[in-house]
Amino acid sequence: MADHEESKVESMMDKITEKLHGDSSSSSSSDSDDDKKSSPSTSPLKSKVYRLFGREKPLHKVLGGGKPADVFLWRNKKISAGALGVATAIWVLFELLEYHLLTLVCHALILALAVLFLWSNASTFINKSTPHIPEVHIPKEPVLEFASALRIEINQAFAVLREIAAGKDLKMFLSVIAGLWVLSLVGSYCNFLTLFYIAFVVLHTVPVMYEKYEDQVDAFAEKAMIEIKKQYAVFDAKVLSKIPRGPLKGKKNA
Known part of the structure; x- marks a missing residue:
């Protein structure tokens, strides 16, 4: 009788332990499921971050x-500063000092040839080696x-101009006209060299500043583009939609 009682107790204990193990496994599986749901790897993709001009590649x-x-x-700060310094020196020479390109090239050649010629002839008297003059040639592949x-x-630019002239994209047409008009205004106040120098300085300052403050600039640009689209929609509804474009559809159907 005692043995029967003991076996009964043991069977009950086994059932209790099995139940406890089952509850713990179910709770752990449910916890793992919750973790999977809350984990960022299985969460839906975040909304696409707005980038200026719709770019997807790094700057x-x-x-x-x-x-x-x-x-x-x-x-490389030394190379960038050197390039900007050379461009500034060229602009100062030709624009502020009113030096001419042909004059500068001739004076530089005169100075270089005179120094090398005198050095080559004087080396025999002062017992020093003649200057090493390297052979300069323009490689074919880079050219x-x-x-x-x-x-x-240039071909891509011509293709874009052809599409604009064909009247397929009114928005692009207005953008290009506005850009050319602004460029003509800038050109009326400065010559080509000054314009080229301004573009060179802009290329050396704006990209690096944009890369430094990329997130702030993109956020501001997103708000600006939303506002521009709203104003364009109003302009399109009040002005552009009322401009006749070719023959009426009713006449074509008739």
């Missing part, structure tokens, strides 16, 4: 990558690559 890639992008983004890249960009 370094947008600028073409390689050494030019490194110069514009000041990856062809530059010409090919320039040809592609």
Whole structure:
């Protein structure tokens, strides 16, 4: 009788332990499910972050990558500062001092040839080696690559101008007209060299500042684009929609 009682107690204890194990496993599985649900890996994708001009690549890639992008983004401060200094010196020489390109080239050649000529002849009297004058030649491959890249960009520009002239995109047409008008106003106040220098300085300052304050600029640009789209919609409803475009559809159907 005692053995029967003991076996009964043992069976009850086994059932209790099994139940406890089952509850703990179910709770752990439910916890793991909750963790999976709350984990960011399985959460839906976040809304796409707005980037200026709709770019998806990093700014370094947008600028073409390689050494030019490194110069514009000041990856090497010495090279970037040197390029900006040379551009500033050229602008001061030709614009402020009113130096001419042909005069500058001739004076530089006169000075270089005179120094090398005197050095080469004086080396025999002062027992020193003659100056090493390197052979300078323009390599073929970089010139062809530059010409090919320039040809592609010019063809793309012509294709865009053709689409605009065909009247397919009114928004693009208005944007290009406004840009050309602003450029004509700037050109009336400064010559080509000054305009080129301004563009060079802008390329050396604006990209690096934008990369530093990218998030703030993109947030402000998003708000500005929303407002511009609202104003364009109003302008389109009040003005552009009332402009006749070709023959009426009713006449075509008739």
